Amino acid sequence: xxxxxxxxxxxxRPGEFAVGAFARRHRYHPLEALPWLAALAAAxxxxxxxxxGSQILATILFALSADLVLGYAxxxxxxxxxxxxxxxxxAGILAANGWxxxxxGLLAGAVAAGLVGFLSGLVVLRTTGLTLLMQTLVVAxxxxxxxxxxxxxxxxxxxxxxxxxxxxxxxxxxxLFGRTAYAYCLVVLFVCWWLARRLVHSPFGRSxxxxxxxxxxxxxxxxPVAHRRLVIYTIxxxxxxxxxxxxxxxxxxxxxTSLSLDRSGTVLIVLIxxxxxxxxxxxxxVPLYMVAQDRFSEIDPVYWxxxxxxxxxxxxxxxxxxxxxxxxxxxx
Amino acid sequence: MTDAFSAAVSILFHGTALAxxxxxxxxxxxxxxxxxxxxxxxxxxxAMLGGYVVTSxxxxxxxxxxxxxxxxxxxxxxxxVVVERLLYRRLYSADDxxxxxxxxxxxxxSVAAATYFWGPLAQPMHPPPWLSGxxxxxxxxxxxxxxxxxxxxxxxxxxxxxxxxxxxxxxRIRAAVDNLRMAQSVGVNTSRLFTLTFALGSxxxxxxxxxxxxxxxxxxxxxxxxxxxxxxxxxxxxxxxxRGPFVAALVIGIADxxxxxxxxxxxxxxIYALTMVILLWRPRGLFGRAx
Numbered sequence: 357x358x359x360x361x362x363x364x365x366x367x368x369r370p371g372e373f374a375v376g377a378f379a380r381r382h383r384y385h386p387l388e389a390l391p392w393l394a395a396l397a398a399a400x401x402x403x404x405x406x407x408x409g410s411q412i413l414a415t416i417l418f419a420l421s422a423d424l425v426l427g428y429a430x431x432x433x434x435x436x437x438x439x440x441x442x443x444x445x446x447a448g449i450l451a452a453n454g455w456x457x458x459x460x461g462l463l464a465g466a467v468a469a470g471l472v473g474f475l476s477g478l479v480v481l482r483t484t485g486l487t488l489l490m491q492t493l494v495v496a497x498x499x500x501x502x503x504x505x506x507x508x509x510x511x512x513x514x515x516x517x518x519x520x521x522x523x524x525x526x527x528x529x530x531x532l533f534g535r536t537a538y539a540y541c542l543v544v545l546f547v548c549w550w551l552a553r554r555l556v557h558s559p560f561g562r563s564x565x566x567x568x569x570x571x572x573x574x575x576x577x578x579x580p581v582a583h584r585r586l587v588i589y590t591i592x593x594x595x596x597x598x599x600x601x602x603x604x605x606x607x608x609x610x611x612x613t614s615l616s617l618d619r620s621g622t623v624l625i626v627l628i629x630x631x632x633x634x635x636x637x638x639x640x641x642v643p644l645y646m647v648a649q650d651r652f653s654e655i656d657p658v659y660w661x662x663x664x665x666x667x668x669x670x671x672x673x674x675x676x677x678x679x680x681x682x683x684x685x686x687x688x
Numbered sequence: 689m690t691d692a693f694s695a696a697v698s699i700l701f702h703g704t705a706l707a708x709x710x711x712x713x714x715x716x717x718x719x720x721x722x723x724x725x726x727x728x729x730x731x732x733x734x735a736m737l738g739g740y741v742v743t744s745x746x747x748x749x750x751x752x753x754x755x756x757x758x759x760x761x762x763x764x765x766x767x768x769v770v771v772e773r774l775l776y777r778r779l780y781s782a783d784d785x786x787x788x789x790x791x792x793x794x795x796x797x798s799v800a801a802a803t804y805f806w807g808p809l810a811q812p813m814h815p816p817p818w819l820s821g822x823x824x825x826x827x828x829x830x831x832x833x834x835x836x837x838x839x840x841x842x843x844x845x846x847x848x849x850x851x852x853x854x855x856x857x858x859x860r861i862r863a864a865v866d867n868l869r870m871a872q873s874v875g876v877n878t879s880r881l882f883t884l885t886f887a888l889g890s891x892x893x894x895x896x897x898x899x900x901x902x903x904x905x906x907x908x909x910x911x912x913x914x915x916x917x918x919x920x921x922x923x924x925x926x927x928x929x930x931r932g933p934f935v936a937a938l939v940i941g942i943a944d945x946x947x948x949x950x951x952x953x954x955x956x957x958x959i960y961a962l963t964m965v966i967l968l969w970r971p972r973g974l975f976g977r978a979x
Contacts, residue, residue: 489727
């Protein structure tokens with residue numbers, strides 16, 4: 357709607373305008389440097405909060421991975437924690453059993469989670485709507501149950517303990533103040549963000565948006581819809597696995613909550629707070645949510661859920677598009 | 689041999705009791721899904737509400753059991769109308785994600801609200817004395833309350849089927865599920881139909897939650913913990929169907945009871961695996977209609 361008005365006002369022929377907009381949309385905008393500058397500034401201003409900061413960065417990656425399936429491919433999932441937890445447990449179990457090299461740990465987490473994503477995607481993505489939702493939830497519940505029962509490997513209810521993570525490249529030791537962890541998370545997040553950004557602006561990424569908007573038409577023009585959905589589901593799962601592995605390595609602990617419905621639900625919340633399908637929703641939603649949780653849940657752990665639930669209802673009913681959506685509306 | 693037979697009867701009995709509860713709670717969800725395409729994850733909240741109303745009325749106020757059941761049904765139905773009119777109505781045409789978020793938000797609020805009003809512990813369910821004892825059927829005796837549960841469920845299932853097949857209201861619901869636009873065109877007031885169906889489905893969920901309070905414990909996280917069960921019953925049964933969820937509830941209830949009884953180590957594994965296999969075989973559920 358807004359672009360039409362702009363086109364008429366500017367006197368450019370619609371075709372040219374559209375071509376220009378498409379040609380420009382993948383270029384880097386100065387505003388895109390903002391999250392990274394903010395992350396660096398936060399590390400300098402709040403040096404005592406670096407451990408929380410690392411968790412926020414790793415969770416941003418988790419939300420980013422969910423945004424790929426949710427915002428771009430339009431697959432609504434209630435089981436994204438399955439991949440997060442798989443990555444976390446893979447890296448955790450490796451580190452607890454004598455292989456604490458962090459980067460290969462990340463890689464192993466990504467591969468394991470990607471494999472779970474691929475295999476479950478084969479089944480889950482055949483369905484739509486409520487059935488799909490239920491199956492994603494079942495996959496996560498199944499893994500949760502498995503991790504709970506296999507307590508000799510995973511530590512069960514008590515969580516996985518005794519992880520020993522080696523220094524990165526054999527040089528940078530994980531220190532008590534969380535400096536290495538913060539830098540590590542920031543770099544990994546940056547690399548993954550860059551990959552995700554390239555992905556969504558590629559022809560592949562555009563076809564995903566097409567599938568989200570009108571799967572039938574994409575079928576008609578010859579896009580292998582099921583195949584594309586499976587590929588993005590697998591990639592997203594692998595990224596979620598990296599995020600889980602990051603949190604496992606930096607906190608040196610993996611609990612059953614990493615596979616819980618709670619976590620799958622929370623990632624939807626942060627995305628809706630920040631804005632879905634914009635790649636930056638995660639960068640806004642996660643810090644807002646986690647800082648608020650850090651502050652409020654200490655005062656009132658149970659009623660925190662009430663307010664977060666109310667917030668979800670209000671956002672859905674009154675402020676669709678989240679914070680980024682509000683900005684868009686404001687700009688118009 | 690007699691041991692095995694006894695175990696089989698026991699599994700069938702308890703499984704059927706669980707199935708009745710699952711069916712009563714889920715059938716409303718299935719019909720509203722079929723009717724409005726609304727992904728109502730918060731359906732379990734209504735079941736929980738029914739459970740809390742019954743346990744509170746019986747436990748704190750000493751209200752007779754049957755009256756408490758009726759009160760739970762009516763209270764849940766009324767509460768659901770308010771929620772439908774205020775919130776759900778706005779999102780009938782929205783996409784899945786918005787509906788999921790709204791209803792997840794309601795679940796979170798229900799967890800906190802239930803903790804505020806009733807505390808974090810599970811509410812005990814005290815069946816009335818006339819249902820507490822065993823019922824002897826000659827070859828063996830069965831727990832009275834569960835038997836009552838099965839009879840109650842069977843009666844309600846029959847009533848629902850007759851209602852849907854034989855009444856004017858049922859005809860309109862079937863018409864709207866089959867073809868919403870055409871139903872509107874021939875003069876069905878679908879808006880009112882939605883509200884009534886929603887209230888009926890939620891009332892049944894409230895009744896199911898109340899009846900099943902000793903099977904699915906009434907505690908604040910009820911809607912979150914049992915969500916996967918309700919979704920499985922609806923998805924395996926096929927959306928928009930009344931018969932489908934019944935068969936699905938029987939399969940799930942009996943299989944779950946059986947696996948947990950025979951292989952307690954592996955707990956709920958099989959039920960989830962079974963669900964995935966059924967949906968791999970029939971992605972639209974057992975009684976789902978073609979697109």
